[in-house]
Amino acid sequence: MSAPSLAVPASRKASAPMRIAVVGAGVAGATFARQIKSLMGDHAQLSLFEMGRGPGGRAATRRDRNDTRMSIDHGAPVFDVNKSSKFYDVAEALVDEGYLQKASPWWRYHARTTDDVDVKLAFPSDGYEAYLGKPSMNAMCKGLLAGVDITTHFGTKVSKLSCANVNSTVKWNLKGAGATPADEPVDFGDFDYLVVTSLGFAHATRWRDIFGEEAPVVEAWRELSEKPPGTSEKVDSLLASVERVDAIPVISIFAQYSADAAASWLPKAEFETLRFAPHGGALNKIFGGGYQRADGGGEVTSWTNEPRIVDGIVVRRRENGDVTLACHASEEYSRSSFGVYGTGSTASRLGAGTKAGAKSNDPRTEQEIVRQVLDDVAKALHLDDQAKSDFVKPTNGPFMQRWGSAFPVASTCISAEGAFAPESGLILAGDFTSMRPGTIEGAAESAIDAATKLASHVISL
Numbered sequence: 001m002s003a004p005s006l007a008v009p010a011s012r013k014a015s016a017p018m019r020i021a022v023v024g025a026g027v028a029g030a031t032f033a034r035q036i037k038s039l040m041g042d043h044a045q046l047s048l049f050e051m052g053r054g055p056g057g058r059a060a061t062r063r064d065r066n067d068t069r070m071s072i073d074h075g076a077p078v079f080d081v082n083k084s085s086k087f088y089d090v091a092e093a094l095v096d097e098g099y100l101q102k103a104s105p106w107w108r109y110h111a112r113t114t115d116d117v118d119v120k121l122a123f124p125s126d127g128y129e130a131y132l133g134k135p136s137m138n139a140m141c142k143g144l145l146a147g148v149d150i151t152t153h154f155g156t157k158v159s160k161l162s163c164a165n166v167n168s169t170v171k172w173n174l175k176g177a178g179a180t181p182a183d184e185p186v187d188f189g190d191f192d193y194l195v196v197t198s199l200g201f202a203h204a205t206r207w208r209d210i211f212g213e214e215a216p217v218v219e220a221w222r223e224l225s226e227k228p229p230g231t232s233e234k235v236d237s238l239l240a241s242v243e244r245v246d247a248i249p250v251i252s253i254f255a256q257y258s259a260d261a262a263a264s265w266l267p268k269a270e271f272e273t274l275r276f277a278p279h280g281g282a283l284n285k286i287f288g289g290g291y292q293r294a295d296g297g298g299e300v301t302s303w304t305n306e307p308r309i310v311d312g313i314v315v316r317r318r319e320n321g322d323v324t325l326a327c328h329a330s331e332e333y334s335r336s337s338f339g340v341y342g343t344g345s346t347a348s349r350l351g352a353g354t355k356a357g358a359k360s361n362d363p364r365t366e367q368e369i370v371r372q373v374l375d376d377v378a379k380a381l382h383l384d385d386q387a388k389s390d391f392v393k394p395t396n397g398p399f400m401q402r403w404g405s406a407f408p409v410a411s412t413c414i415s416a417e418g419a420f421a422p423e424s425g426l427i428l429a430g431d432f433t434s435m436r437p438g439t440i441e442g443a444a445e446s447a448i449d450a451a452t453k454l455a456s457h458v459i460s461l
Contacts, residue, residue, distance in 0.1 A: 018192045019045050019189070021047050023194070023195065023198055024049075025145075025154070026055070026058055026198075027140070027144075028057075028444065028447040029048060029055075029057070029197040032451050033048060033148050036451040036454065037148050046149075047152075049153045049176070050152070051155070051157050052155070053346075055138060059076045062344070062399060072255070073326060076137060076440055077132075077316070080125070081130075081131065084127070086448045087445050092129075098143075099134060101132050102131060132273065156176045158174050158201070159177040161173070161217060165227065168228040170227075170423075170424045170426075173190050174188045196428050196430075198430070199247065199405045199430060202217035203242050203243060211351060211352060211358060234421045235424045241418050245408055245413060245432050246409045246412045247407060250331075251403075252326055252328055253327045253369075254325060255324070255399065256322055256325075257324075257394045258323075261394065264387040264390045265387040266315065273317075309372060310329055310330065310380060312327070313377055313380065334402070338360060340364065342366060343400075344400075345402065347402070371392075414428065415433070
């Protein structure tokens with residue numbers, strides 16, 4: 001479903017389209033693109049920049065060009081949307097278009113409680129609908145961008161961002177890394193508006209810790225010597241708010257098994273997707289609380305006397321019979337493992353941790369982290385020696401991915417108003433500007449709001 005187009009005045013119709021650069025092709029970036037084009041049509045000229053090889057962000061799917069069977073959802077495994085949400089109609093449209101499917105009743109939660117009993121948890125809550133990507137989670141972002149007239153730059157790290165004061169208007173210039181380190185950066189030109197949906201791109205500490213460089217937005221604004229009147233205080237406040245955002249990281253270990261390879265350890269129950277929370281309280285933390293035991297026994301509690309490495313285990317049966325596994329490590333474990341990103345991750349591919357200023361607090365190797373996580377999962381699933389032997393030898397993988405900003409902490413997030421500075425051509429959108437941080441619904445709603453406000457602002461000029 002498309003948003004109704006805004007009435008564009010004749011003066012705006014006669015002028016050149018507004019050039020808008022969107023950084024990040026996750027849920028927020030893809031939703032923003034869909035919404036702004038729906039509202040403004042040809043009056044908005046969009047370019048989308050994404051470090052990954054395709055859209056998805058934290059709704060990610062790992063594939064292998066050499067093995068077409070491999071497809072592993074290792075970010076968000078499922079999501080729910082309030083039926084009163086601005087994103088609900090969009091999600092339903094994506095179901096009709098074949099990019100999403102309803103998750104219930106095939107989605108099942110199980111958690112280990114303090115009395116050592118597996119219980120099924122009710123999901124989704126009343127008033128919500130739950131969804132899965134079809135055939136995989138990144139199909140959602142592909143669907144959001146389908147049919148949208150937009151120039152995409154996947155696999156592109158914006159290596160240089162600058163801004164200039166042009167007749168008291170801020171223009172943003174983006175340059176991307178060349179195909180090889182020896183190549184000159186590619187100049188993508190000047191833009192009227194910069195929409196940042198990737199927290200790190202404007203977060204001084206986070207970007208420096210990962211890449212050993214100053215965050216592009218922070219550096220560009222600092223280097224603008226003559227700032228247009230009325231912009232400095234607003235942008236300074238916006239960037240200070242970004243710097244205060246804290247986020248819970250998550251290490252994801254994921255793999256794919258043939259049906260035969262999974263037979264010895266896979267639960268025998270009939271399901272499409274199964275999520276275990278071996279330390280039950282993690283469900284309430286990750287999904288925002290309110291999940292009750294389906295047997296009426298109250299909220300799920302944690303194993304307080306066990307060391308905790310893994311918070312969530314997601315098992316999914318694919319249509320081709322293969323089984324995928326994604327293991328999400330706890331906050332404590334993930335925070336202790338900064339600097340190890342996974343050799344196949346986008347961050348590693350683009351140089352994370354290689355410069356002198358980058359941070360690392362973990363002497364462990366990727367292989368050691370993978371082994372520790374899988375050992376904890378085997379323990380949580382009560383696997384015997386033979387089943388564990390099969391479990392740690394998947395058909396594809398195991399792989400590692402570190403999500404540095406998986407779950408923004410609500411108390412540190414930015415208000416939607418504080419993230420909107422159109423006079424300087426700078427807008428932030430994402431779950432870190434949402435009332436539901438750490439959720440797909442929150443990311444999408446923030447993007448819908450930002451696009452609607454920007455369209456109204458442009459038309460009012």
